[in-house]
Amino acid sequence: MIYLEVPKHLRQLANQAHQVAKHVFRPISRKYDRAEHDYPKELDLLAALMDGLNAGSGQKGARIDSLQRDEVSNDGVRNGANMSTCLALTELCWGDIGLALSIPRQGLGNAAITAVADPEQRKRFEGVWAAMAITEPGAGSDSANIRTTARLDGDEWVLNGEKIYVTAGSRADSVVVWATLDRNLGRSAIKSFVVPHGTPGMEVVRLDKKMGIRASDTASITLTDCRIPKDNLLGTAEIDTKAGFGGVMQTFDNTRPIVAGMAVGVARAALEHTQELLRGEGIKVRYTGSFFSKTAAEAELIRMEADWEAGRLLMLKAAWMADNGIPNSTEASMSKAKAARVANQITLRCVELCGTLGYSEADLLEKWARDSKILDIFEGTQQIQLLIIARRLLGKRSSELR
Ligand SMILES: Cc1cc2nc3c(=O)[nH]c(=O)nc-3n(C[C@H](O)[C@H](O)[C@H](O)COP(=O)(O)OP(=O)(O)OC[C@H]3O[C@@H](n4cnc5c(N)ncnc54)[C@H](O)[C@@H]3O)c2cc1C
Numbered sequence: 001m002i003y004l005e006v007p008k009h010l011r012q013l014a015n016q017a018h019q020v021a022k023h024v025f026r027p028i029s030r031k032y033d034r035a036e037h038d039y040p041k042e043l044d045l046l047a048a049l050m051d052g053l054n055a056g057s058g059q060k061g062a063r064i065d066s067l068q069r070d071e072v073s074n075d076g077v078r079n080g081a082n083m084s085t086c087l088a089l090t091e092l093c094w095g096d097i098g099l100a101l102s103i104p105r106q107g108l109g110n111a112a113i114t115a116v117a118d119p120e121q122r123k124r125f126e127g128v129w130a131a132m133a134i135t136e137p138g139a140g141s142d143s144a145n146i147r148t149t150a151r152l153d154g155d156e157w158v159l160n161g162e163k164i165y166v167t168a169g170s171r172a173d174s175v176v177v178w179a180t181l182d183r184n185l186g187r188s189a190i191k192s193f194v195v196p197h198g199t200p201g202m203e204v205v206r207l208d209k210k211m212g213i214r215a216s217d218t219a220s221i222t223l224t225d226c227r228i229p230k231d232n233l234l235g236t237a238e239i240d241t242k243a244g245f246g247g248v249m250q251t252f253d254n255t256r257p258i259v260a261g262m263a264v265g266v267a268r269a270a271l272e273h274t275q276e277l278l279r280g281e282g283i284k285v286r287y288t289g290s291f292f293s294k295t296a297a298e299a300e301l302i303r304m305e306a307d308w309e310a311g312r313l314l315m316l317k318a319a320w321m322a323d324n325g326i327p328n329s330t331e332a333s334m335s336k337a338k339a340a341r342v343a344n345q346i347t348l349r350c351v352e353l354c355g356t357l358g359y360s361e362a363d364l365l366e367k368w369a370r371d372s373k374i375l376d377i378f379e380g381t382q383q384i385q386l387l388i389i390a391r392r393l394l395g396k397r398s399s400e401l402r
Pocket residue numbers: 108131132133134135139140141142164165166167168210213218374377378379380381382383384387402
């Protein structure tokens with residue numbers, strides 16, 4: 001039997017995150033949508049609160065996931081950091097995706113550190129707020145094509161290159177930068193490096209203006225003879241051409257289910273709010289009775305809810321597999337592809353169903369439709385996820401199916 005309830009020890013975390021979304025994020029959501037690039041100072045209080053909770057629980061660092069210890073059931077099934085992060089982000093993004101991406105010390109680079117760092121590095125970088133910089137002017141979906149270089153000089157790596165679209169790139173303490181040790185050796189030579197802000201040679205040169213998630217800063221960063229300690233390379237410097245992209249790509253096994261969770265959160269916000277608005281007009285969804293007796297609006301909402309549930313279940317499965325050490329690359333891509341696509345469709349359809357109110361800035365529906373689009377772009381676009389899934393199902397290499 002499939003048992004799909006949220007694990008008991010994580011219910012409190014999900015509830016806490018929901019309260020933050022409701023009482024902290026929603027009230028300031030429109031304010032920071034309009035004031036793009038202003039720092040949401042209300043989040044400092046939230047971060048301090050989380051630090052306090054962690055200190056109280058005897059744990060260092062302030063990741064939402066670290067507020068909860070892993071729970072291992074009698075049969076050895078574990079629900080740990082991946083599941084708790086997904087559930088927390090789902091709730092936070094029910095409130096506001098841009099603000100969720102701006103919470104201090106909860107960056108995508110933190111997930112990279114968790115995925116690739118060795119135990120000593122994990123300890124050293126605990127509590128650091130890390131952004132993740134993969135994309136370059138000449139390398140987006142084709143991340144194997146990155147040109148930023150890392151050269152070893154004595155006890156230091158020297159980094160040179162340009163990174164664009166770095167979420168939290170100006171606000172985070174550090175940036176996890178993907179760079180190649182040797183372009184001739186292809187994707188296996190790509191490694192990730194933790195570069196603290198303030199390191200000479202790393203500069204934020206631009207903040208982008210965007211369609212959605214305006215509360216989140218998106219930075220362009222240059223690296224010019226930027227020197228960092230040798231042991232800031234995450235994992236091993238060894239280039240294993242047989243292992244391919246393995247090392248750094250593990251990051252996505254952790255981050256894609258999180259993005260799926262974000263999509264599940266914003267889509268649920270739109271569905272719930274649309275139902276609320278329709279109820280105000282006397283339109284109530286009847287879940288029982290013949291499908292053929294339903295109104296068009298009811299049938300549409302039920303269909304969207306079924307799609308939403310499919311995205312949520314895929315997200316839970318991918319996160320659960322990650323927590324239990326089961327290879328989940330295919331499922332991570334499936335969860336992101338389904339949940340993000342569904343979130344795009346649901347948020348936009350809810351705007352349509354609610355007509356002029358849906359399109360108006362007097363309501364948050366139009367904002368959720370704009371905000372949700374990024375979830376189908378970053379951490380690998382919809383098309384790239386489908387490509388990855390197809391390669392894995394068909395047993396093809398990236399050179400065979402592109
Ligand atoms: C707001 C925002 C925040 C971001 N945050 C980060 C971040 O924190 N860190 C980071 O490193 N990057 C970040 N990105 C960058 C993001 O990951 C890239 O935009 C994304 O990977 C796509 O790359 P691209 O924009 O170069 O598009 P391209 O790779 O040029 O793709 C353009 C289109 O072609 C499609 N396409 C490409 N190749 C194929 C193929 N083989 N088959 C079929 N279709 C294909 C794509 O799906 C897409 O629709 C962010 C982007 C935005 C907009």
